[in-house]
Amino acid sequence: MIHLYSYLIVGAILLAIGLYGVMARRNILSILISIEFIFNAANINFVAFNRFLYPDQVWGQGFALFVMAIAAAEAVVGLALVSVIYRNFKSVLAENLNILKG
Numbered sequence: 468m469i470h471l472y473s474y475l476i477v478g479a480i481l482l483a484i485g486l487y488g489v490m491a492r493r494n495i496l497s498i499l500i501s502i503e504f505i506f507n508a509a510n511i512n513f514v515a516f517n518r519f520l521y522p523d524q525v526w527g528q529g530f531a532l533f534v535m536a537i538a539a540a541e542a543v544v545g546l547a548l549v550s551v552i553y554r555n556f557k558s559v560l561a562e563n564l565n566i567l568k569g
Contacts, residue, residue, distance in 0.1 A: 474515035481508035495552070495559045499545045506538040 481504050488501025510531040517527020553559050 471515055471519045474511055478508045478511040478515070481505070481511065493560045493562055495545075495549050495561055498561065499542065499549070502541065502545075503538055506534055506541075510534050 485501045485504030485508060488504065489498055492498050492501065513527040513530045513534070515527075517524065517530075521527075549559055552564065556563060
């Protein structure tokens with residue numbers, strides 16, 4: 468039988484990979500993928516806590532579906548922004564973007 472700690476360890480590993488990707492990557496697409504890793508770590512924690520604490524309720528799965536919907540919307544908006552940024556600046560590196568500088 469798999470215990471709660473196993474799921475939490477997998478979630479923590481995904482969170483660490485996502486945080487490393489957000490901090491270390493320069494490409495905007497890689498940063499968006501890393502944010503998806505962070506969302507998936509949260510989903511694993513929601514479902515695992517729901518399974519082990521309240522096995523007869525489905526609140527964890529509901530929250531996970533909500534996070535998946537938010538992640539899909541974030542991916543659509545993020546990819547649209549990346550395509551516009553690439554069209555205007557011919558680069559998708561985060562360090563080359565100085566749009567907000569006055």
